[in-house]
Amino acid sequence: MSKKKNKLPFLFQSLKGKKIKYSKAEELVINGLKPLIGGEWEGKIKKVSSVLRKDRDDLRFNLKEKLIKIQGEYCIYCGLHKDHCGVLEREHIAPKGSKLYPEFVFEEENLCLACHECNFYLKGEEDTISKYSKNYRSNKFTIVHPYLNDFFSHIEFAVKDGKAIIRKKPWSRKGKKTISLFELDSTENTTKRSGLLIANEWIFKDKYDKMFEKALNEKYLKT
Numbered sequence: 001m002s003k004k005k006n007k008l009p010f011l012f013q014s015l016k017g018k019k020i021k022y023s024k025a026e027e028l029v030i031n032g033l034k035p036l037i038g039g040e041w042e043g044k045i046k047k048v049s050s051v052l053r054k055d056r057d058d059l060r061f062n063l064k065e066k067l068i069k070i071q072g073e074y075c076i077y078c079g080l081h082k083d084h085c086g087v088l089e090r091e092h093i094a095p096k097g098s099k100l101y102p103e104f105v106f107e108e109e110n111l112c113l114a115c116h117e118c119n120f121y122l123k124g125e126e127d128t129i130s131k132y133s134k135n136y137r138s139n140k141f142t143i144v145h146p147y148l149n150d151f152f153s154h155i156e157f158a159v160k161d162g163k164a165i166i167r168k169k170p171w172s173r174k175g176k177k178t179i180s181l182f183e184l185d186s187t188e189n190t191t192k193r194s195g196l197l198i199a200n201e202w203i204f205k206d207k208y209d210k211m212f213e214k215a216l217n218e219k220y221l222k223t
């Protein structure tokens with residue numbers, strides 16, 4: 001049973017309503033690591049904690065499989081399948097650095113998968129929160145949040161003159177920021193998506209049609 005045939009070369013998606021689930025044992029590990037003040041994600045375990053390093057490392061390792069189940073093997077930011085963007089990494093939407101948001105390091109909705117280019121080179125330690133709240137969902141984010149926002153409410157995607165183009169919704173600051181941070185409209189990325197589209201069209205045309213149709217219905221693309 002191969003799923004390969006239906007594999008899209010790229011996918012822009014929202015993870016709204018989806019969420020990884022920790023087992024009871026994993027919850028114990030996370031609670032045992034508290035307070036989360038930085039450095040709990042990897043490396044040494046604090047002396048005061050009774051958590052075993054192996055258990056914490058297993059938890060971190062298992063996250064990847066859990067995330068693949070809800071988002072597939074696509075970078076959440078550039079949308080490319082790992083075949084086209086390389087190995088996917090566990091990414092913290094609000095960065096986990098000790099001077100940033102270590103308290104959200106194991107927060108289910110703060111975790112997703114992204115390629116090395118997006119995660120490391122483009123996003124890095126970018127502070128994605130503009131207004132902080134210790135209640136994760138109440139934070140104000142600067143980028144389109146994979147779990148809290150609908151991607152297509154902020155960003156439009158369509159094919160025009162053979163090019164797989166991407167644009168912000170005219171009113172969306174988050175769309176603008178996301179596109180510029182991840183260089184989604186760069187010539188390189190547009191060319192890459194367009195090439196993948198042409199190379200694979202016969203396989204996934206129907207699946208993308210819906211996405212295109214939605215975007216093509218937008219006023220500015222009608223002209």
Ligand SMILES: [Zn+2]
Binds near residue numbers: 078119
């Ligand atoms: Zn990416």
